[in-house]
Amino acid sequence: MTWWIAGGCALGAVSILVVAWRRAHATTGAGLAIVTLAVMTAALISVGSALPARTEAVESGGRVVEVIAGITSSASVGQDGRLWFEAQTASIGVRGEPRSVSVPVRIGVEPGDGFDLGAEIRVVGEAAATDAGERSVLVIYAGEAEIVQAAQGVFGVAADLRQSFIERAARLPEPGAGLLPGLAVGDTRAVSTELNDDMRTTGLSHLTAVSGANCAIVVGAVFWLSALCGCRRGLRVLLSAAALSGFVILVTPEPSVIRAAVMAGIAMLTVLIGRPRAGAGMLALGVTGILLVDPWLAATPGFALSAAASAALILFAPPLARGLARMLPAPLALAIAVPLSAQLVCGPIIALFAEQQSLIGVVANLLAAPAAPVATVVGMLACLAAPVPLLADLLAASAWLPTAWIATTATTAAQVPLAQVLLPAGIPSALFVAAVSAAIGVVLLRRPSALSGRAQSWWRWSRRCSAIVLIVVSGGGAGLAALDGPLAPLRTPEGWAIAACDVGQGDALVVRSAGDIALIDTGPEPDALRSCLRSLGVERIDLLVLTHFDLDHAGGVEAVEGRVGEVLHGPTSDQADQRSLDRLEAGGAVLHDASAGLHGVLGATSWRVLWPQRDSVAFPAGNDASVVVEFAGGEVPRSLFLGDLSAAPQRMLMRTAQLTGGYAVVKVAHHGSADQEPGLYEAVHATLAIFSVGTGNDYGHPREDALALLEATGSHLLRTDQQGRILIGMQAGELQVWTESSVGGPG
Known part of the structure; x- marks a missing residue:
């Protein structure tokens, strides 16, 4: 069926191209249709070519299998205490008789060292088949695991630097010691369950792993430092791109990290090079390219959130900042607009698959915002300075203070009454959150200039309706809070x-x-x-x-x-x-x-x-x-x-x-x-x-x-x-x- 659909898309693209050529001109709609069908064809071919191997691997579900695979992601500790990571198999089958099959799998092992990106491992464990829409074909609960070959080359160097930095951070006091590797290099193994929950409650969880925010901090820091050194804009952009590439390698270039880097890079560079209006088009191009390379990302919430947050930074944050500047100083208005725009745009997506909606996320992000860039950049420098222990210790200690501030902010803010509300995950909740988010945006935005009389009337009507929505929701929320709290x-x-x-x-x-x-x-x-x-x-x-x-x-x-x-x-x-x-x-x-x-x-x-x-x-x-x-x-x-x-x-x-x-x-x-x-x-x-x-x-x-x-x-x-x-x-x-x-x- 996949190949039939791909063939149909390709035929449709060719037909539209032929018709447009015979008419001697191509409309914008025709060009868009051709591009859309071509992209669908490429994506379907990518998926279809992977189906035979995936179908063969699914037969191993429910059995004890032996797997030889290369690790393709960073490792993190799950709620079951296992160390979980993604891998690409070289062979899979019953013990002693593995067959050559290359499919993505997710593996859980007992915690240990050496499970770094690029390492080759052999595991024996029970395999469970996943849903068809997931990237990983199997989830393997390993009973035995061994490192066949440690990470080599640049991945091996990055793994050694990360391990040295994690050990150095572990010697620092809490709060902050376990969080520092997560902020700097994306390693969350030392983050406690309690702190991880608090970070999620307060909307700070994007800082505990490598996200677009981390990548944006690195790009912005290098761009600013190179500007202080008198570099021209073109050189600053090149240095920022090089720094982002090095950061991706340091924190392991797994799909989620590459996705975050591309999204953040596009969003930041369009602003930094002075072409913010080009951001939407570049973002669309980046999203398309990512999906062509890895179509499975289309089914992941993280990809949708990353794209939405980047779009919010490009399209929504600037007008929102101008609207807030009516009541606040311009720098503070911009500082509030960035996390608020992301929160409003991502909220409906979160409501589709998660029951928690953070109400204190904007405030927590404002409090953590000054510390996050310092902790990320200085922590990364401490990681890179591992060959010079004295300098690495000094930098790690310097990064600890802002990290402790972020950890304390998360822990304290999570205890605030109504720090988050619970909504049943699904489309109705997403529509409700979208309506509230839209109402907040309309109320805060400044009225566009040069509106016609009819447009001005429509704008006033929208503002009034939005205000009514917010009053009703606030009143209802306060009543429910009282009934769920002291009453x-x-x-x-x-x-x-x-x-x-x-x-x-x-x-x-x-x-x-x-x-x-x-x-x-x-x-x-x-x-x-x-x-x-x-x-x-x-x-x-x-x-x-x-x-x-x-x-x-x-x-x-x-x-x-x-x-x-x-x-x-x-x-x-x-x-x-x-x-x-x-x-x-x-x-x-x-x-x-x-x-x-x-x-x-x-x-x-x-x-x-x-x-x-x-x-x-x-x-x-x-x-x-x-x-x-x-x-x-x-x-x-x-x-x-x-x-x-x-x-x-x-x-x-x-x-x-x-x-x-x-x-x-x-x-x-x-x-x-x-x-x-x-x-x-x-x-x-x-x-x-x-x-x-x-x-x-x-x-x-x-x-x-x-x-x-x-x-x-x-x-x-x-x-x-x-x-x-x-x-x-x-x-x-x-x-x-x-x-x-x-x-x-x-x-």
Whole structure:
């Protein structure tokens, strides 16, 4: 199909060219159509030529494979604690019998040295196929990894310089030590999870890795320094381009870095050479060229954001600065216009794929703006000065101070109430953010001169409508902020004993008895859990149960660090799991390795652990070793929380725990997956069945089989994806249920 479409585009371009030639002139529209079809043809040929190898590689999905590949990107530590990077395979296949196949893959290995761009590696691990639109054909979770050949030539020199600089920065104090390599050379391995989250919340995450901002800083610094030395404009441009090329090599010329360099280079050079009006055309040409070389970038959010931010710098920032200059000094107006224009243009794109919208990003960027160029340029010089240790130490120490300022700005600004708002990712949110962004732009822009009477009338009407939009949104936002903040507990019924928080695709359930609080899992991310706990009026967690350490159950643990009394946790599987526990313990929590038989009291109710069995080797750490806990007594209905158990451990649980009927509530295992044991739910015979699940999740949870199974046992089904937060309580011996969509009970 790809080749047929490519052929059709090529035929269309030739046909238009022939018609235009026979008419002895070519219109602008004809020329644009020819260029468009030619570009589509080239892109489709590029994609089509890669399809056979990709199709062959996809067959390795779900198998353990041996891969020999060359690393094509920088490495970063993921949330699972692995070191992740992109690579181009030379061969792939079953162990000992690899076949020559060249496809892009993404590889995760245990952290170590030597995984630099240009290095050749051999890994053995489980391969998983990706979606068709992704650049990487496979994701490989490596169990074994070795460096076959270290990075050579200029890449080897750059890797040595980076490693020396990272070690030098690590000797500096926090805050700032871990962030400095990210600002200067794009290495984010030392940036803590907490600081990374704060940078994202405050809209400063573009500084933690190589982005257009970093490239623009390098170009601007060299252009300015060469101007001080009396160089002519042409030489300044050449020196800036050379410096940008060297910077790209130093920080690893992976696709995202090259993309950022091209975008920033185009945007900055059009301004620096005094031809800002040519910027839009040059940007369009650059985007086209990048997509011809690498069509897969068309499906990446980063490419769209980079192009949009560059366009904002060229087209939107100058008139926005002139509008702000009506109220502010010109230098300050320009300083505000640059991050604000990027924020307004990129906001709708971000809303398509991310739930967070930063409200403090402009302020945080203004505070960080004076420090970012100094930290980037001086840090890069410290990296280059590695052969002269004394000079490198001096420069690294000098770069540390502005870096510490940026880290402190991110940490402080992230704690400001309403630093960000949560919107469901998708087209409706993108349209809403676009409308608000457009309204802000219209209000701030200065009225264009030389408008006709009708145009002036249209402009006044637009300004009034925009002002109304902003007033309505601001008023609504303030009301929602109050309801989600200090007034949040007033919206919650007093009689609840069990709460299922709506945290998306994950578990976070709260049990309350006589003022004491138990939290079972934390959901996938902290902000949703914070919001739920705030609405419930929960300040401290007396008992935290981490059933297992998958992201959808333990990803939000940061939200409760420092305010937990005791922790019951399942088996750990790697260092990342242990680090989560260490942070809880450092915050004052007492840790308990949960196993069947452990029991205790929460307020007026009692709890006991039913699973896993102590020292069991039958089920590894993860879903099947989830902590299963029962609560009963006092005002808490008898309830059973099954974590993510699959059918096999559910059958074992039936035999070891001797479950009997009479449960009021059961939290259905694994978000209602199809892998359930009917006998367990028949034995439990719960009145209410909770499905903690995210709207439109990729797993198809809850499955129809699971829903039918619970209905067959007589359970009343409650789903967080349909009903939002769910509250359950007892009144006069009867169960009461409150949800965000309805109020009532099963009778």
